[in-house]
Amino acid sequence: MKVKILGAYGGRFGDLGTTCIQISEDTLIDAGNIMRSLGERCIQVNNIFLTHAHLDHIVDIPFMIDYTFRFREQPLNIYGHRETIEAVKDYIMNWNIWPEFSSIRLINSGDYAVNYYELLPETSFHTNGFDIYVFLSNHTVPTLSYVVKQNGVGFLFTGDTYRNPAVWEILNRDREIKVLITEVSFPSYMHNLAEVSKHHTPKTLREELKYLERDDLEIYIMHLKPNSLEELREEIRATLPTVKILDDGDEIII
Template sequence: MNVEFLGTGGYHPDAHRHTTCVLLPDRGLCIDAGSAFFRAPDRLSEHGVTELDLVLTHAHLDHIVGLTFPLVHIERGTLTAVRIHGRKKKLDAVREHLFANDLFPIIPQVYEWLPLPDVESGSLDVAGGTLHFREQTHPGGSLGLRFDADGKRFAFCTDTVPEAATADFAADADLFAHECNFPDGWEDLGARTGHSTLTPTLDLARQVRAKRTLLVHVSPGACDPADPVGLGDVTNPPPFTAVAVDGLQATL
């Protein structure tokens, strides 16, 4: 299982990171279509993949804006189908607002909108594996995701706060990616915006016992882009934990 982190920032892109987009290129599976989604069609083409299953964790703008980007690839025929999975309410909001005639008048005809089952947690077979989802704490809601295939487990939980249920959901993952939007000291803003700070996120990672942990969806307001959440100041982080950067690739 190959996982590529095309966009690892949150809120808005900056000179160092685009907003959320994670691609499993050889499987034609993508999580979120943030500003980094412009990178996805070329990566798919390099793997000879022309169809994509795209899962939206939620519909905040920094996770969906890229849906307006791939028109050239669609016109060229290098991207022939995009199946968009998400909560029905979120898919409806994207179609009504992002693709409103006054904002962006073309809804690509290759887009297929596929609501997930209306349950708190569930699963579906996709991209040669099983995608599990569960509702998370975040303003407006968001989905935590886990993709199991070929004996490997990849868990991705962004736009949320560390929750006890996540430890069971992501337990023993080969790769665990969890948002860490703020460093310690920003707990008040984290609570108001539904985002995570460093120490609780690392505590959760210890409970998950993943082989590798990546911190994602980091704030573009960080003073040090190389270490935006202060991970380098932690004396005993969970094993094999790092802050993700755009372009990072992991093979499970």
């Protein structure tokens, strides 16, 4: 199983891309860096699973459907929590900010260009060769974490999160999960901002890792804020030496 990190950061600056993970040619988790990372290959994307509706996780949906519309033969399927779907429809794809593509039919097939699907927390389903389980993260808006498996092995992606016992409960009981992808957004001295915005610092993640009862798990970190990159990297290396920091374009083989 190959997971490609199309966007690894918690904000845009220069060439840095925001959260976007590719799990197959046509399936992504989040949409923070589709156009720059995939280019023409964005035409192949038919499924996007959203963690939540914050801008850095949805920003490329409007641009991608606009670019790919004339080539599409299949709808773009967007999955997420009910409140995430409502936010995308009410505030972005609403005819005021961007066309509401779920009411526009494709030229090449007659299907609607976009379909929305609501996901219920703590449910499992099979799609496109993947077994997926979703559960609630701990963030400022309803946010889904994803366990994604293929052929009996997989990864857990927390999305944006703060302290969340469910993560460690799932990891401790499910040995088929080989990789954890989570986040650290702010240096530890910015703990007040991290707590109110419900993001990890190196200190809070280190404290949470005490609940992990396994030593066979690969752990990756993303969502570093661009205005704190160097001090974050330095602190993570010092306090979480076995954890790997992800960059745009990195691949994880499971």
